[in-house]
Amino acid sequence: MGFGKDSARNPWVSPPPIIALRWVCEQGAVVITKSFNKERLKENLYIFDWKLTEEELKKTDLIPQVRTAPLNDFVFEGSPFKTVEEFWDGEM
Incomplete structure (x- = not known):
């Protein structure tokens, strides 16, 4: 299972930057992003529509x-x- 797939909450595979933004938010930190691209801004807002699963959080612990x-x-x-x-x- 990859990050952000196989779930009703997230029907597509989230790109790594979106996963990273979601992970930072789940750590209780504030994320300040910069973009002038409207589509990217919409993608960034998507992080509030779902949460990482326990399995996905365990996978992030394995990242050096x-x-x-x-x-x-x-x-x-x-x-x-x-x-x-x-x-x-x-x-x-």
């Missing part, structure tokens, strides 16, 4: 996490963070 921000920019003399690990608070 990576740090994409240049964290050394946040660790400098006078910074509240003395190390990159301290910036991440030991979590990833």
Whole structure:
């Protein structure tokens, strides 16, 4: 079973960005998107019409996490963070 298919709530396979937006919302975070494309804006609103299943949420846990921000920019003399690990608070 792929993400967002085989369900009455979601009759088509959701593209990865839509799945990612839905996942972020289910984590309790706010998503701010930018688009001037009316169709893409409609697609983005679709995330409120369904929820990820438990199986789909478990699959997201298997996705490797990576740090994409240049964290050394946040660790400098006078910074509240003395190390990159301290910036991440030991979590990833």
